Amino acid sequence: MRILHTSDWHLGKTLEGHSRLPEQEDFLEELVGIVDQADVHAIVVAGDVYDTVNPPARAEELFYWALERLAASGRRPVVVLAGNHDNPDRLRASRPLAEPQNIFLYGLPSESTQPVRIPIPLADHDLSLAVLPYPSEQRLNALLGSVLDEENLQQAYAERIQELWQYMDRHWHAGCVRMAASHIYMAGGEEAGVERPIQVGGAYTVPRFAVPEGAQYLALGHLHRSQNVRNCPVTARYSGSPLCYGFAEAQQTKSVTIVDVDLDGEPRLEYVSLNSGKPLVRWQAGSLAELKEWSSAKRDPNAWVDVEVTVSEALTHSELQQIRRAHPGILHIRPLFSEQDYNESTVEWETLSLEEHFMRFYVREQGVEPSVDLRRLFLELAGGQEG
Numbered sequence: 001m002r003i004l005h006t007s008d009w010h011l012g013k014t015l016e017g018h019s020r021l022p023e024q025e026d027f028l029e030e031l032v033g034i035v036d037q038a039d040v041h042a043i044v045v046a047g048d049v050y051d052t053v054n055p056p057a058r059a060e061e062l063f064y065w066a067l068e069r070l071a072a073s074g075r076r077p078v079v080v081l082a083g084n085h086d087n088p089d090r091l092r093a094s095r096p097l098a099e100p101q102n103i104f105l106y107g108l109p110s111e112s113t114q115p116v117r118i119p120i121p122l123a124d125h126d127l128s129l130a131v132l133p134y135p136s137e138q139r140l141n142a143l144l145g146s147v148l149d150e151e152n153l154q155q156a157y158a159e160r161i162q163e164l165w166q167y168m169d170r171h172w173h174a175g176c177v178r179m180a181a182s183h184i185y186m187a188g189g190e191e192a193g194v195e196r197p198i199q200v201g202g203a204y205t206v207p208r209f210a211v212p213e214g215a216q217y218l219a220l221g222h223l224h225r226s227q228n229v230r231n232c233p234v235t236a237r238y239s240g241s242p243l244c245y246g247f248a249e250a251q252q253t254k255s256v257t258i259v260d261v262d263l264d265g266e267p268r269l270e271y272v273s274l275n276s277g278k279p280l281v282r283w284q285a286g287s288l289a290e291l292k293e294w295s296s297a298k299r300d301p302n303a304w305v306d307v308e309v310t311v312s313e314a315l316t317h318s319e320l321q322q323i324r325r326a327h328p329g330i331l332h333i334r335p336l337f338s339e340q341d342y343n344e345s346t347v348e349w350e351t352l353s354l355e356e357h358f359m360r361f362y363v364r365e366q367g368v369e370p371s372v373d374l375r376r377l378f379l380e381l382a383g384g385q386e387g
Helices: 021-037 057-071 088-092 095-101 150-169 288-296 317-326 354-366 372-386
Strands: 002-006 042-045 078-081 103-106 116-118 126-132 176-183 217-221 236-238 255-260 268-273 280-285 304-311 330-337
Touching: 002 021, 002 217, 021 057, 057 078, 057 095, 078 126, 078 176, 088 103, 095 103, 126 150, 217 255, 280 288, 288 304, 288 317, 317 330, 354 372
Parallel strands: 002 042, 042 078, 078 103, 126 176, 176 217, 217 236, 280 304, 304 330
Antiparallel strands: 002 255, 116 126, 255 268
């Protein structure tokens, strides 16, 4: 049986106000091609289909278009579970239309307390799949304790997850390949570019021993860096996000995972690199002239760019506009003032007005002077707070 494991699509996500939907559409086209070429029998999407609980209509349209293509009129089952960015009720709302096409949508942990049997028309066996959508305390509908001690809450959470998995572990379907899927943070995972593992009112870290040990493979979502979970009792992997969604992910190679597994055998993993999406790069320009030269020369023409540039004075709006017109992919331009050119210690701060304080701070952070309207708004808000 060949299962493709992917996750963290974050459809509808933007980067500094710039839509990533064209890149996400390219990824889904590439994914369909991979599935067809690799003769995949089923697909598991381990959470965070969308970037928000109220995604734009175009993102939902892309999702349904992808499901229809991937499922191939029901010949290739697709299983999707909700992540922490998804609205679980909204994700599963289309079940009446989806399940006749062998598309299975799971929103809440309570929906699948036992493994579900997924028919695999293209394989010799069915799939017994233990599904655990994003299990926050709220979505588990379980209060973990009346005390506020973080250590005790973490332990209670881990025990609750282990109970769920152990119960599923006793109810695998006979004669089926056994897999599990969840959107969780497991201890030992590298977190670059994602949320903190412990969140107030959210989900906590899951220890490596709290897994369904009868599973042949555990398909995980939540961490954007593709990685295997080390020292885990079962073969467990984060497929990672298909695109770089922040500059912390700039050097990551994105991929999907193909799992080849037979009855009771060890899974064989293949990592298929993805080519979709613009790269994210960082520039460090030694001067404004150098930055203008790079942007005019179309350096990294197909990339989103984060810039640091050493300057002797604040950049003007016309200079910023000129640079961005030359290279529309430039998102941030952060000026770095050398100590000799911008020495705050020489300023007599107590002699400055509130407006001058704001202007100096804004120039330091943004590299340009604030507009008259922005200065006026700041003074109105500051005046209101003082009153």
